[in-house]
Amino acid sequence: MGSQMSEQKTNSLCCDELPSRTWEDGCKIEQLLRDHGMTPTNQRMEIGRVIFSKPMHFTAEELHRITGNHGFQVSIATVYNTLGRFLKHGLVREVIVEPGKVYYDSTTTPHHHYYDVETGMLHDIDSADLRVSGLYNLPPGKEIESVEVVVRLRSKQ
Amino acid sequence: MGSQMSEQKTNSLCCDELPSRTWEDGCKIEQLLRDHGMTPTNQRMEIGRVIFSKPMHFTAEELHRITGNHGFQVSIATVYNTLGRFLKHGLVREVIVEPGKVYYDSTTTPHHHYYDVETGMLHDIDSADLRVSGLYNLPPGKEIESVEVVVRLRSKQ
DNA sequence: TTAATTGCAAACATTTTGCAGGTTC
DNA sequence: GAACCTGCAAAATGTTTGCAATTAA
Numbered sequence A, B: 001m002g003s004q005m006s007e008q009k010t011n012s013l014c015c016d017e018l019p020s021r022t023w024e025d026g027c028k029i030e031q032l033l034r035d036h037g038m039t040p041t042n043q044r045m046e047i048g049r050v051i052f053s054k055p056m057h058f059t060a061e062e063l064h065r066i067t068g069n070h071g072f073q074v075s076i077a078t079v080y081n082t083l084g085r086f087l088k089h090g091l092v093r094e095v096i097v098e099p100g101k102v103y104y105d106s107t108t109t110p111h112h113h114y115y116d117v118e119t120g121m122l123h124d125i126d127s128a129d130l131r132v133s134g135l136y137n138l139p140p141g142k143e144i145e146s147v148e149v150v151v152r153l154r155s156k157q
Numbered sequence C: 001t002t003a004a005t006t007g008c009a010a011a012c013a014t015t016t017t018g019c020a021g022g023t024t025c
Numbered sequence D: 001g002a003a004c005c006t007g008c009a010a011a012a013t014g015t016t017t018g019c020a021a022t023t024a025a
Helices: A027-034 A041-052 A060-066 A076-088 B026-035 B042-051 B059-065 B078-089
Strands: A058-059 A093-098 A101-107 A111-116 A122-126 A130-134 A142-155 B058-059 B093-098 B099-103 B109-118 B122-125 B130-134 B140-156
Touching: A027 A041, A041 A060, A041 A076, A058 A060, A060 A076, A060 A101, A093 B093, A101 A122, A130 A142, B026 B042, B026 B109, B042 B059, B042 B078, B058 B059, B059 B078, B059 B099, B093 B109, B099 B122, B130 B140
Parallel strands: A111 A142, B109 B140
Antiparallel strands: A058 A101, A093 A101, A111 A122, A130 B130, A142 B140, B058 B099, B093 B099, B109 B122
């Protein structure tokens, strides 16, 4: 399969056909991008190396602040642009817990979140540790895209 | 107890001391506001009559659009201002499901939500119909403020 | 060489704020 | 009359977009 395919062309691999993403060392980011039909530019590789090195939660602004330390500047526009593409390809997840800002999560397997309302910190809750059960009395013709649980935490007293 | 107390003074009733809010007819909105230490102005009464007449989900912009039909104009600044106060007093809930906009919910008892990602519509899920269970391995010193489940829906196929 | 990408700056959408004038008690 | 509230307009915040210059293949 060609490596020059654009994202518009339908011969780029669909997410479902790809092996699920693992925590990559730097060298594999390039292949990860190519597998998803994205040109592996310096900026995308820089972002990928930062966010795919370990599970993390971050805003676009925070990511912008922590990238650029390995020789490649990344503008805030490119951070947004790249996160948008990564999101579309299932490489990151959005977590929406606070008005007016979007958190991203580099773990994409199903899980839930603790949100500390005082510090703004997010922590993962494994799906195995938190069960959601109930009668999903869905409107006709609809199906579930995702079930997201946010447990808001505050300090005792 | 005086009726002129300001919101800052501590002799206004705390939420916990108040009977839980019921679906009010117009006449009771004034008392509801007074009970929470808020001056019952025309604008607040107009907003209260609209959102406490039945359970509803709305954005500030939508609320601004549907108020003002009973003789009292409400500016968008006052809508935001009033929703902020109502939120602080537990008269409405925030529902955060979409980047860049806040939904408000005039039902404040614990419940969860279906969110139709295509139409942007929210629907309540009764707490009795959806059980969340698991080991809450909370960080020390923290307690749960709320558990919020959002079930995202899309059209089949 | 051609198509894709970057990054600046401007545009945008939503929400917050300062303050002069108006309302409530 | 004093305290509080409204609403305009401006500011703040977070995100998106248009486009010229740059980079990848």
